Amino acid sequence: DIVMTQSPDSLVVSLGERATINCKSSQSILSSSNNKNYLAWYQQKPGQPPKLLIYWASTRESGVPDRLSGSGSGTDFTLTISSLQAEDVAVYYCQQYFGSPTFGQGTKLEIK
Amino acid sequence: EVQLVESGGGLVQPGGSLRLSCAASGFTFSTYSMNWVRQAPGKGLEWVSYIDSSSGTVYYADSVKGRFTISRDNAKSSLYLQMNGLRAEDTAVYYCARNLGSGGSFCYDHWGQGTLVTVSS
Numbered sequence: 001d002i003v004m005t006q007s008p009d010s011l012v013v014s015l016g017e018r019a020t021i022n023c024k025s026s027q028s029i030l031s032s033s034n035n036k037n038y039l040a041w042y043q044q045k046p047g048q049p050p051k052l053l054i055y056w057a058s059t060r061e062s063g064v065p066d067r068l069s070g071s072g073s074g075t076d077f078t079l080t081i082s083s084l085q086a087e088d089v090a091v092y093y094c095q096q097y098f099g100s101p102t103f104g105q106g107t108k109l110e111i112k
Numbered sequence: 113e114v115q116l117v118e119s120g121g122g123l124v125q126p127g128g129s130l131r132l133s134c135a136a137s138g139f140t141f142s143t144y145s146m147n148w149v150r151q152a153p154g155k156g157l158e159w160v161s162y163i164d165s166s167s168g169t170v171y172y173a174d175s176v177k178g179r180f181t182i183s184r185d186n187a188k189s190s191l192y193l194q195m196n197g198l199r200a201e202d203t204a205v206y207y208c209a210r211n212l213g214s215g216g217s218f219c220y221d222h223w224g225q226g227t228l229v230t231v232s233s
Contacts, residue, residue: 040219042157049207049223050157061221093157097217100171101147101159 002026002096006104014112019081021107023094028074031098038098041070041079043090044106050093054079086111114138114222116208121227128198128231134191134208134224142186145211147220148193150204150229160206161193162216171216176202198231205229 003026013019029038037057042050052061054070057077067082081088089111094104120132132148148160161182162171170182181194191208205228209220 038217049209049226050220051223052212052219052221055212055219095157095219097219099217100173101217101219103157103159106156 002029002099002102004094004096004102004104006094006107008107010108012110012112013084015086016083019084019109021079021092023077023104025075025096029096029098030074037073038096039077040095040097042093042095044093045090116222116224118206118208118224118227121206121229123230123232124198125233126199126231129196130198130229132193132206132227136189141189145214146184146191147209147211148182149207149209152204169216200231203229203231
């Protein structure tokens with residue numbers, strides 16, 4: 001199985017500041033046939049199911065604010081929140097779907 | 113509006129069985145592949161099982177292979193997970209989740225609220 005490792009495990013950021021979460025896969029999840037990275041990002045708030053934010057590493061799901069963005073390719077990926085808002089407090093997960101689906105361990109984002 | 117509503121969770125003894133259901137509405141269920149994903153209390157997400165739109169292809173995580181069976185009834189817009197030989201480590205909230213696109217392995221654009229399965233004596 002492809003192992004997904006997120007860093008950091010937790011992150012404390014001030015309102016209005018940038019938050020960056022990293023995700024590394026144990027092997028490349030870039031397909032040579034379609035040049036797409038099989039990487040998604042989710043947000044999960046307490047007591048709620050995960051919500052899809054980003055897929056194909058950088059495609060924003062409908063309704064997701066543009067202050068959230070995804071980048072990266074191959075084995076290294078980043079979720080960036082450009083200006084942290086109170087509603088962004090959550091746990092964030094990356095997921096690869098290149099092989100049998102696996103998730104990162106999660107990154108807890110809090111406000112300073 | 114897409115809705116996925118799970119049911120069937122509860123407390124079961126080790127070695128016991130449980131059948132989870134997921135009722136879908138707000139979309140053409142028969143055209144989407146579906147999944148079960150679980151989350152142990154306070155832990156991360158683990159994909160459990162996949163079924164394609166016609167039930168022709170199913171996949172399982174190694175941790176549940178041979179014990180769990182995924183199925184669906186397109187006429188009833190429902191997804192199921194039959195869980196046998198339950199173990200303490202199967203304790204989790206079980207979510208049904210819709211594939212964003214076609215293909216066996218994908219990401220999930222809609223999730224239910226989940227149903228809690230507790231395996232304990």
